[in-house]
Amino acid sequence: MNIAAIVYQGDQGAAVDALLADIAYDLRASGWKLAGAVQTPAAPRNSRCEMTLEDLATGACVEMSDELGPTASGCRLDTEALEDSVGLATASLDPATRLVIVNRFGKRETDGRGFRSMIESAVAMDVAVLVGVKQVHLDAWKRFVGDEPLMLPHERDRILAWCKDAVGSER
Template sequence: MKIASVTSPNRGGTDQLLSDVAGRLHEQGVPLAGIVKDVGYASGFENGCDMKVRVLPCGPVIKITQELGAGSDACRLDPGAIAQAVATVEQGAFHDADLFILNKFGPEEAVGRGFCAAIGTALERDIPVLVGLSEANKAAFDAFSGGLATALAPQPDAILAWFREAGR
């Protein structure tokens, strides 16, 4: 199984890293599928819980959080927008991809929703899968991947080396 995860110790580091790697691979002509965080979008919330993602390889950009009003501390993820992002990925360049990137194995994936089926489809088609991972969802990801995922150093060269090896 060709699946790997990456976690940066820096806040927002995983998002920036995956976005940068996707950009480099796209410039090299590597067919990509999945999503990365739109790192140019400034969150309206101090905790950064307001997000847009870019469907690979070239868009669209989809806002995956919802406005809940001032003072709300509930999860802002918008399941409908996530479903839209999943459908857009599955209907796009997904079938010709050499790499599937998911910006974050998050709360939706931790309970078996979100991009879980798309990850499974990529793996069935022998497309390597790279996911961003936080400590909060590590146990769920380990269960999902059966403990078979490779944990990569949060460095572009480590990710690109894994991709070159996985693509063989």
């Protein structure tokens, strides 16, 4: 099973988002067939809670945040939009896919929803998977993939090397 995570603390989320997007864009520009979604760094933000996911196969963007208004004190994930993004990403997954990148294994995934089914499908197809995992969800990630999951450092070159090794020359 070729699956790896980049584990991060809460304040490192934006940096890991940018790192995953950078890696995805680089691999896609090199001709890799990708599936999954990354948080697009290009979208303008009015608050830290706004999030747009970009489907890696089509480039389509889906806004993930419910609009709560200017006086709201919390963030709210639009779960319907997340499931739309999952459906879009999963539709492009096939055995010719070289790599699946998912920006988060978060609360929805720990509850058995979100991108969890796509990750399972990729593993069943023997497609390599790279995922961002917030420290608070690490135990759930371990239960999902097994007790000794591969965790990569926040180093672009080492992550790219893992991607190339995980894919191998057969694809």
